[in-house]
Amino acid sequence: MRWFLETVCPRCKRGGRVLEGREIIMDLQPDFERFRKAVNHQEADRVPLCEALVGYGIMSKFLGREVIPDDVASQVEFWAKAGYDYMPIPVSLMAPGKVTSESKITRILRKMVLDKNPAETNPDAWNLELSSFIHEREDFERFPWEVAADIEFDKLDALENLLPDKMKAIVITGKIFTLTWMLMGFQNFSLKLVMEPDLVGDVFRRVAEIQFSALDRILSKDYVGAVWAIDDLAFGSGPMISPEAYREHVFPWYREMAQRCHAKDRIYIMHSDGDLTKLMPDLIDVGIDLLQPIDPSCMDIAKTKQEFGDRICLAGNVPNEVLRSGTPQEVEAYTKNLLRNCASGGGYCVGSGNSVPDWSKFENFMAMRDTTLKYGVYPISL
Numbered sequence: 001m002r003w004f005l006e007t008v009c010p011r012c013k014r015g016g017r018v019l020e021g022r023e024i025i026m027d028l029q030p031d032f033e034r035f036r037k038a039v040n041h042q043e044a045d046r047v048p049l050c051e052a053l054v055g056y057g058i059m060s061k062f063l064g065r066e067v068i069p070d071d072v073a074s075q076v077e078f079w080a081k082a083g084y085d086y087m088p089i090p091v092s093l094m095a096p097g098k099v100t101s102e103s104k105i106t107r108i109l110r111k112m113v114l115d116k117n118p119a120e121t122n123p124d125a126w127n128l129e130l131s132s133f134i135h136e137r138e139d140f141e142r143f144p145w146e147v148a149a150d151i152e153f154d155k156l157d158a159l160e161n162l163l164p165d166k167m168k169a170i171v172i173t174g175k176i177f178t179l180t181w182m183l184m185g186f187q188n189f190s191l192k193l194v195m196e197p198d199l200v201g202d203v204f205r206r207v208a209e210i211q212f213s214a215l216d217r218i219l220s221k222d223y224v225g226a227v228w229a230i231d232d233l234a235f236g237s238g239p240m241i242s243p244e245a246y247r248e249h250v251f252p253w254y255r256e257m258a259q260r261c262h263a264k265d266r267i268y269i270m271h272s273d274g275d276l277t278k279l280m281p282d283l284i285d286v287g288i289d290l291l292q293p294i295d296p297s298c299m300d301i302a303k304t305k306q307e308f309g310d311r312i313c314l315a316g317n318v319p320n321e322v323l324r325s326g327t328p329q330e331v332e333a334y335t336k337n338l339l340r341n342c343a344s345g346g347g348y349c350v351g352s353g354n355s356v357p358d359w360s361k362f363e364n365f366m367a368m369r370d371t372t373l374k375y376g377v378y379p380i381s382l
Helices: 032-039 056-063 072-081 104-116 137-142 154-159 176-184 186-195 197-219 243-249 251-263 277-286 301-308 320-325 328-343 362-375
Strands: 004-014 017-027 086-090 168-173 224-230 267-271 290-292 313-315
Touching (some): 032 224, 032 267, 137 197, 168 197
Parallel strands (some): 086 168, 168 224, 224 267, 267 290, 290 313
Antiparallel strands (some): 004 017
């Protein structure tokens, strides 16, 4: 499959010439090697685009027809035509974004609640964002871990015959830290972290083992180019728990995941909101190749790039508030500034400051995308 973007580019270098005010045709054929080069701090033909999630409403507007969760073929078409070199696909208990009724964990918790109380009708009772389920050792022992470990691969399997040449899948794996504290409730989790660290460690272990149980099958597929952990570790003010607690309970799992990915020549990606500055050396040390989104509400991406950019690829940073309420001109200016400050030499991909949910203005998503395609051609000259 090949798709093309026709655009007016005021300055585009091709074959050593500068074409002024000429209409050009930009080939948007996906190529995962473009993304890999950026991760390896090399300049490809242009700066890659990078998102873990784009809302179905945004996809629908882009394609001019409705896109629904089960329509994998249309999702592939969106990611390819929009200029991405991969399609993100969840293979986990929790997909990126809010916990939804489609999430595997929601279905498990609903059955748990209804088995105990068949008369329960309030969906809040099994909503992981509103209720907690593991408070004591007995709750841990009763939790249906075996059912949770039955990960669904249908959508990933479908991609084998849908991806265009040179396009890869990036598998979104589960939230080791986030799912652990959500199952326990954050207050209870924080107390148990001090009073019953063995219980907390056991919950972490079972949650992580679910992710690892799927990893061999994921890495066996040659059309999978990377694994992406979605796991918020920080508030706007800094880490949610102490760096020492992360080093004891969380980072060893990340390190093993990274090692297994690298052994199969796959990229290992991490998403976390919040101010990660205090955790950056640890995240680099465990083997994370790309960090997204460098939360624009609390991190200075230019400073982060200067301090850590030679050891880890950065992605994102276009503020979601600007995508929600700004103008296309503001999005263009912000994106051009990111290209100017972060893109030279590789090691950066353009994307949002979190994801592109349906409440983003479609024209602002397009402004971020189009600005990247227009001004992100190497060598960068802004």
